[in-house]
Amino acid sequence: MASDAVVQVQGRRLKLTNLDKVLYPEVGFTKAEVLDYYTRIAPVLLPHVAGRPMTLRRYPNGVDGKSFFEKNAPSHAPEWVRTVRVGTPGSSRGAEYADFVVVEDLATLVWLANLAALELHVPQWSVGARGARHSPDLVVFDLDPGEPATVVECCRVACRVREVLEADGLSPVVKTSGSKGLQVYAAVSVSSPERTSEYARGVAQRLAGESPDEVVWRMAKAQRTGKVLIDWSQNNPAKTTVAPYSLRARARPSVSTPVTWEEVESCREVEDLVFLADEVRERVGSVGDLFGVGKAVRLSR
Structure with missing residues (x-):
């Protein structure tokens, strides 16, 4: 070539x-x-x-x-x-x-x-045709495992995040980070840019309070060993998350891959949720885009 x-x-x-x-x-x-x-x-x-x-x-x-x-x-x-x-x-x-x-x-x-x-x-927000900045239209929960926890533990926490969001009327979708963890998203509409961070922080605090041996919501690394951090701070309008279908800079060309909730529930090993570039192309060819976030739901105060 x-x-x-x-x-x-x-x-x-x-x-x-x-x-x-x-x-x-x-x-x-x-x-x-x-x-x-x-x-x-x-x-x-x-x-x-x-x-x-x-x-x-x-x-x-x-x-x-x-x-x-x-x-x-x-x-x-x-x-x-x-x-x-x-x-x-x-x-x-x-x-x-x-x-x-x-x-x-x-x-x-x-x-x-x-x-x-x-x-x-x-970011979780977009700009209009003339560059005007819109309010966030997505809320994200970035689940980051602290060793020796892995994506397997993230899957258990993701299912609990899903339960909370669905109870609030949201329709969550999930993807791998392409690195170590998972990311749960839902389409929302908000009255202020800060509302998604407030909501995500509340969910993270609730789940950490219910399962302190498995989940943390504070960023301090000393508290994260063997637990899953629900990183709600990714909703800060100044922050970004890796895009769906983006490659990641790992040893192999892994991809941030949308997955089904059934795949999350059945995950037993790390490799169950590792997808490389060639696999993702074939996967999309057979199942299409699994990251349809659906209709936005209003996050009320």
């Missing part, structure tokens, strides 16, 4: 470079395979990131090399790539705003993949 190529994607001319570079050394997964994955998975990925300012995690020398998060669109971005300026108060770099990429078409997704943007992270 040639190392470089010029292609047309939806009428956009793109130069793809270093196609034979290995980005996942343990399994020999190349940049060409990353590009192929994102191209094939785009029909189900794009609807979940549309309108959402994207934070990239780039690995120009593969998952074993140095990486960096990138909020601002690169200065060499093509003029047709949509960007939106969003205020970033409290930025660690002191920046008042950032010009985020908004990924809404295949050409932009391929362009990012060519930059070795392996991981795609988005």
Whole structure:
């Protein structure tokens, strides 16, 4: 295979470079395979990131090399790539705003993949056609296991989160993080941007109170050994979570994969909920997109 190529994607001319570079050394997964994955998975990925300012995690020398998060669109971005300026108060770099990429078409997704943007992270809110910032439309519970706990323990906690949300009239869906844990989402509408964090914190505190030997809601690592952290703080409008169907920078090209509640309930081993790029493409071909968040439910005070 040639190392470089010029292609047309939806009428956009793109130069793809270093196609034979290995980005996942343990399994020999190349940049060409990353590009192929994102191209094939785009029909189900794009609807979940549309309108959402994207934070990239780039690995120009593969998952074993140095990486960096990138909020601002690169200065060499093509003029047709949509960007939106969003205020970033409290930025660690002191920046008042950032010009985020908004990924809404295949050409932009391929362009990012060519930059070795392996991981795609988005907030729980979106922007309008003119860049106006909307209130959060998703609430997320990021379940993070503290060793020796694993995704198996996360599954038990996820089922309890599901029970609480369904009792409140929500319709939760679940996906793997592609790393160690699980993430439970539900579509919501809110009167203020802070409401999702307030709600998620309340659920986390309740479940930690009911099962203190299994669940924690505070971030202190000293309290998390062998337990599952319900990270409600991911609902902070300044934070992001990995997008559905995004690759992760693990030893193997694992994917943040939507799963069924039946799969969560039946999980007995870590590998039961580890899905690699090739498996996810086949999976979507047979079962479609499992991440339909449904109709938004109002979170009342």
